[in-house]
Amino acid sequence: MSLVIIYIFMILAILAAIFALECRRLMFSIIGLIAMNLFLWVLLLTLNATFLAWVQLIIYGGGFTALFVVVVALTEKQRDESFDWKRSVIALGIVAALMGVAIWAVTASGLSVTIGTSTIGDSLRALWNERLTDLILQAVVFFATTVGVGSLFIHHKKKQKKEAKA
């Protein structure tokens, strides 16, 4: 793939991220998020990180998007009207300063190596040898899911108690 196309994809990924955050309609924001994930999927494929590219597309582009759609539908708030100029300008200033420092640090470090030699085999071998890694991973996922689902039930029980009292 031509380098120009890859750079165009990089710029499009940034623009899609900005669109996702600045669009007033939440459903369009989600579409922006999907677009960003698609552009990054192409970038990861060009870096030979095929496995991760597909995992990211399935989990971020599919699963997370479905979660966002369900929550937006449940909350019935289709528009984001809470725009605060003062807060946005201060945030933009802080982010610009941090980004400036970070980009300066990266360019000053002299990294100019060309890339594209990562292999999936090494990573999968490491994942298989280090069983502890995925055990910790499973524990985190189970814990978080329990907390999330539990919080919904607690709220439901409180509501039922209030109704019974009334």
Place this chain on the structure above:
Amino acid sequence: MIEQLHLLILGIVLFGVGLYALLGKRNIIKILMGIEIMTIAINLVFISLGANSTNEMFTQFAQIFPLISIAIGAAVLAVGLAIAINNYRHAHSLDTDEMATLKR
């Protein structure tokens, strides 16, 4: 071949966009989107750094760490969205300034 530097700058810019959402937005769904974008940016930086590293251990974990990060990101998002729904049921708003009412 893409220059590693350009990918790192892409990662920094995406992280900045996510951080802007975290600091400047009041809608909880937008904030969660920002967190997601920041996670993706970190994953991209890991992949770009590990792709041509001579350190074997780092090369192995360059793709493993983003996998762990994605799983933890999923957990964070699940909890965050559960809180968002609870807050909406409680205060009929997705505004983070209204979230103090969850304590009551």
